[in-house]
Amino acid sequence: MLKHILTLGIVLSTVVHFSLVRAGLASEGSPCSLANNHLDPATHKFLTDCDDRSFCFVDANTNSTGGSTVNLTQNDNASGICAKKRCRSDEFPFGFAPGEQLPPQCGTGFFCPDSGSGCTPINKPGMSCELNRDAQCSQPPGSHDLASPLNSNGSICLRSQCMYANITLGLQCILESTLYAGYGTNGMPYSITILRDNCRSPRLYCDQSSNLCERTKEIGQPCQNDKECLSTSCGVANICVHIPGQVVIIKPWEYWLTSLAIMGVMTSICTFLTLSHKRHRLARSYELLEYHHEQIR
Numbered sequence: 001m002l003k004h005i006l007t008l009g010i011v012l013s014t015v016v017h018f019s020l021v022r023a024g025l026a027s028e029g030s031p032c033s034l035a036n037n038h039l040d041p042a043t044h045k046f047l048t049d050c051d052d053r054s055f056c057f058v059d060a061n062t063n064s065t066g067g068s069t070v071n072l073t074q075n076d077n078a079s080g081i082c083a084k085k086r087c088r089s090d091e092f093p094f095g096f097a098p099g100e101q102l103p104p105q106c107g108t109g110f111f112c113p114d115s116g117s118g119c120t121p122i123n124k125p126g127m128s129c130e131l132n133r134d135a136q137c138s139q140p141p142g143s144h145d146l147a148s149p150l151n152s153n154g155s156i157c158l159r160s161q162c163m164y165a166n167i168t169l170g171l172q173c174i175l176e177s178t179l180y181a182g183y184g185t186n187g188m189p190y191s192i193t194i195l196r197d198n199c200r201s202p203r204l205y206c207d208q209s210s211n212l213c214e215r216t217k218e219i220g221q222p223c224q225n226d227k228e229c230l231s232t233s234c235g236v237a238n239i240c241v242h243i244p245g246q247v248v249i250i251k252p253w254e255y256w257l258t259s260l261a262i263m264g265v266m267t268s269i270c271t272f273l274t275l276s277h278k279r280h281r282l283a284r285s286y287e288l289l290e291y292h293h294e295q296i297r
Ligand SMILES: *[C@@H]1O[C@H](CO)[C@@H](O)[C@H](O)[C@H]1NC(C)=O
Pocket: 071, 072, 073, 074, 075
């Protein structure tokens, strides 16, 4: 998990880095083209002609594309103008000055698309969604047992389609592999492949060769990818390992055993000291007794 958070952190920092460099330059009121809405091939960040504060708005009355109800799959060449974002999905979005009024966040049952074009109702399974935006998909009934850190309350967005992460052991699953590329802090290029699937996580994962849901592996079992391990860490020797630096969880029996051992050692030290003191005193009293006898004689 920690490793995933770290990699996500690296990915995000790269996205930040790229967004500073690569975001559209057109500011509010400038013309833009919907055709230029795309994901950056390396970082997969959503990019448009417009800057971080605005989105490419096409008037729904004059052109069929619609600006507020963005169709995530279409890519018409309709021209529009950059308009101020109507919603935000991040607590602190880029591009806004400190103290400036931010676009609102969406309420429950709605999501803010990456473009920021306005709150949109959450999608049912089979409907479209944006890369990694699991929260754009409606949660399954009884999402409790499907929810995991690898999905959003049991829903997942794979290959631009909403679905439930509900596939059980031995059944066919959908595996999405995304390559993220960027530059590390030392300027060296690097890449990470993130695998996502619709198996019931974290107990199951989608096997790359069979495309069937299989049981995640315990510590010490052979692995090819982090996702195959319950610990989410496949070590250098291709064996599932604990994540380095992970908090060690002590089981109740280990506490009991340790406490008992400490008590045992303390009791035996006390007993030993008491006995040796007694023996010492006995020896001394015999000595005194002998002395007295000697004096009396
Ligand atoms: C999105 O656009 C595509 C092609 O333009 C169309 O086939 C699809 O039905 C549209 N989806 C929605 C939800 O409007």
